Amino acid sequence: MNKNSLTSIAGGLWCVIGVFLIFRGFGLYQLAGQEQHSTQISIILSLITAVIIGLAKGRFVLSKTARKNKARIYELDDPVRIHQIFAKPFYFLIPMMMGLGVLLRYYNEYLGGYVVVAAIYCGIGMALIVSSRTYWAKKPTASAPDNS
Numbered sequence: 001m002n003k004n005s006l007t008s009i010a011g012g013l014w015c016v017i018g019v020f021l022i023f024r025g026f027g028l029y030q031l032a033g034q035e036q037h038s039t040q041i042s043i044i045l046s047l048i049t050a051v052i053i054g055l056a057k058g059r060f061v062l063s064k065t066a067r068k069n070k071a072r073i074y075e076l077d078d079p080v081r082i083h084q085i086f087a088k089p090f091y092f093l094i095p096m097m098m099g100l101g102v103l104l105r106y107y108n109e110y111l112g113g114y115v116v117v118a119a120i121y122c123g124i125g126m127a128l129i130v131s132s133r134t135y136w137a138k139k140p141t142a143s144a145p146d147n148s
Contacts, residue, residue: 011135021125028118050119054126062131
């Protein structure tokens, strides 16, 4: 496998997980309305807030992480393997993030209900989708020296 394929797969994985989190968030919004009788306006405001924060987090925080991971991939020795898609410490972070998601859903009422947890899910999903673009961007080339 080549490095371009590995970075494309990494970007695709971030995008797919982002879409999954957004769908999961919409399911939580539905639960907020049905089980916790959240108003439509609170759900809409929560969703707008999630999108804005997600766009900002994706653009300014997770894009930086994606750039570092992409640079790490391009520094690997050929041939690269699929398990090298992320750094080793990241593989320990994944189950912790999943566990945190379970805790957020379980203890949602202490946090403000499903409306808040859905916003967290949708915000993180949006951030992952926005930052996944970093993986597909062309690798920057060294600029030619200026002979002026």
